[in-house]
Amino acid sequence: MLGSRLHSIFPVCYTYARIQELHPLLKRFIVRSTSCNQDNLLTEKSLVGVPESSIYVAQRPSIPLITKREIEFPNRYREPKQAWLESLDTLQDEKLGLVDLHPDIFGTYPRIDILHANILWQRWYKKIDYAFVRSRAEMPGGGRKPRPQKKTGLKRQGSIRSPLWRGGGAAFGPRGPQSFYYMLPMSIRTLGLRVALSVKYAQNDLHIVNSLDIPSDDPKFIEDLIDTRFWGFSALFVDDIDIMPRNISLALKELPQFNLMPVYGLNVYSMLKHETLVLTLAAVEKLEKKLLAQMHKPENDVAYKKRH
Amino acid sequence: MAASMISVVCRCGRNILRSQIKGKKYCDERAWHGSAVLRATDESTHREEEYVDIEFSTDEFKYVEKLLPSKTVPEPPKHTLYPTPSGWVPPAANLSTPYAVNRTKNHNLPVYLQVKVGGTRKLTLIRKIDGDIWALEADIRNFLEPITGKKCLTQVHEVARFIRVRGNYVTEVGKFLIDKGF
Numbered sequence: 009m010l011g012s013r014l015h016s017i018f019p020v021c022y023t024y025a026r027i028q029e030l031h032p033l034l035k036r037f038i039v040r041s042t043s044c045n046q047d048n049l050l051t052e053k054s055l056v057g058v059p060e061s062s063i064y065v066a067q068r069p070s071i072p073l074i075t076k077r078e079i080e081f082p083n084r085y086r087e088p089k090q091a092w093l094e095s096l097d098t099l100q101d102e103k104l105g106l107v108d109l110h111p112d113i114f115g116t117y118p119r120i121d122i123l124h125a126n127i128l129w130q131r132w133y134k135k136i137d138y139a140f141v142r143s144r145a146e147m148p149g150g151g152r153k154p155r156p157q158k159k160t161g162l163k164r165q166g167s168i169r170s171p172l173w174r175g176g177g178a179a180f181g182p183r184g185p186q187s188f189y190y191m192l193p194m195s196i197r198t199l200g201l202r203v204a205l206s207v208k209y210a211q212n213d214l215h216i217v218n219s220l221d222i223p224s225d226d227p228k229f230i231e232d233l234i235d236t237r238f239w240g241f242s243a244l245f246v247d248d249i250d251i252m253p254r255n256i257s258l259a260l261k262e263l264p265q266f267n268l269m270p271v272y273g274l275n276v277y278s279m280l281k282h283e284t285l286v287l288t289l290a291a292v293e294k295l296e297k298k299l300l301a302q303m304h305k306p307e308n309d310v311a312y313k314k315r316h
Numbered sequence: 317m318a319a320s321m322i323s324v325v326c327r328c329g330r331n332i333l334r335s336q337i338k339g340k341k342y343c344d345e346r347a348w349h350g351s352a353v354l355r356a357t358d359e360s361t362h363r364e365e366e367y368v369d370i371e372f373s374t375d376e377f378k379y380v381e382k383l384l385p386s387k388t389v390p391e392p393p394k395h396t397l398y399p400t401p402s403g404w405v406p407p408a409a410n411l412s413t414p415y416a417v418n419r420t421k422n423h424n425l426p427v428y429l430q431v432k433v434g435g436t437r438k439l440t441l442i443r444k445i446d447g448d449i450w451a452l453e454a455d456i457r458n459f460l461e462p463i464t465g466k467k468c469l470t471q472v473h474e475v476a477r478f479i480r481v482r483g484n485y486v487t488e489v490g491k492f493l494i495d496k497g498f
Binding site: 081083084085086117118119120121300301303304305306 | 385386387388389407411416418419421446447475476477
């Protein structure tokens, strides 16, 4: 049923050679190919007179139609979540296929308490409070008794730097620099990532693209693309490695609301700060692999741990 | 007399040890000098003798991999008879309930005992619940009340997806979940 629905959306022909040249990663996916028949040719012909921006299907020779993706550690009771595989080649949203996503990573329950714990941790662990006030011992003077103990008519005082005196030392002042570093448990951190990804997916703010390659390094193109697709005011583009394509790097250089990030830098704070999250397919693969490894790691995960 | 004999023996032993150490040191020094002389005289022929032929092979690494701990918890092996001697039962293939209880990563049921207030308050915790959590709560209540003969007090957490039952009913709840096929 799903297949037939997709065929109605993609009136184009698919070849295996094209799939392989598109991306080496796509070889892992189950791809359904159909022969190029007369109906498809007619559909393409009828689109010739239409202006390019309004054509739903691009004028490319063929598109891989991804209907399934291998998922490790599948959930016994839950179907995989599904998302469109998109492309940044054109302004219009062009669907290259449908990818399955792990339900334990992109379909967890929205634990806002876990998100809150992660956000607090990300704000606090890097904070250093430099506030410092001198105590009575660190202030100059104050060693001499300011006046005799008795017969002055005034209260008994031993030092002009007493905290009771104006210009005296602080009794319990801040003693900086103070570190607020702490570590959130690994399980809470990984669950935070899973919940943030699930929330983005549930709110339709998660987009999966085949790569971050765009045809132009002009910022106008990527801004128009984001406007056309209603991706909101800010977006985070995530790739699997930290060497980003040239065009998108130059295009986003002067746009602070659109940012690039490798998978190893992905965090809850950035995901919630940006309105839209754009993941490449390679990034999804890497992310799922890492998070699943965390979820299914044995308790004793250190090889040859020294025992006392 | 005996004491002096022992001291003599000890002294002898010490001397022998000392001489051995000295001798070794002396030998080492000689060997070092000797090699230096050799190197100076006939360097090329001596070098070739030092090197031994090595063969690289990665086939034997599978035996090393057996010793390394696995990165993830492996799948449980297929047994001929269930429950296994330890009492473990695999989850059933098909389910007809509107809810599901996922196994932990160690393939066990996520049912735990929580002891609070110095051991006077005992709670049975059921985690990792999918689907209709209220239906599961009703089923657990209907299962436990005839067994215990008491009113079953439960707490349902819809966000964190767990159910707590007042009292220690870990074995009973575990049996109930296994009967349901989880």
